[in-house]
Amino acid sequence: MGRGKIVIRRIDNSTSRQVTFSKRRSGLLKKAKELAILCDADVGVIIFSSTSKLYEYSSTRIISSVNRRTSILIAETSVVSVFHYSGNKLD
Incomplete structure (x- = not known):
């Protein structure tokens, strides 16, 4: 039974x-590490406390x-700015 x-x-x-x-933060960071290892994924997590x-x-690899x-x-x-300043319309 769950x-x-x-x-x-x-x-x-x-x-x-x-x-x-603290407990949930630890669990979340652990899951992020596991996801990165198991799935070879780029993972980044940022948490700010109260x-x-x-x-x-x-x-x-997340930084790159x-x-x-x-x-x-x-x-x-930059491309959008060039079109905007030159008066050209983007379709």
Whole structure:
């Protein structure tokens, strides 16, 4: 028999909320690592706590993937800007 469903809502008790955050954060980061290994996927996770503390995981190739995607977006933006400033219409 599996676990019962829980109602997803804010936990009022701050201690319980912090404990739950820590456990779920650990589980999420573990799953991200497993996904990267098992599926050879580029995985990146960024988590900010309620106190603005940063927790992150990234597979080794995610930085190059983000840089590649950023370069593509910059190139696309440059092309659109050239058309916009020259008065040409994009179809």
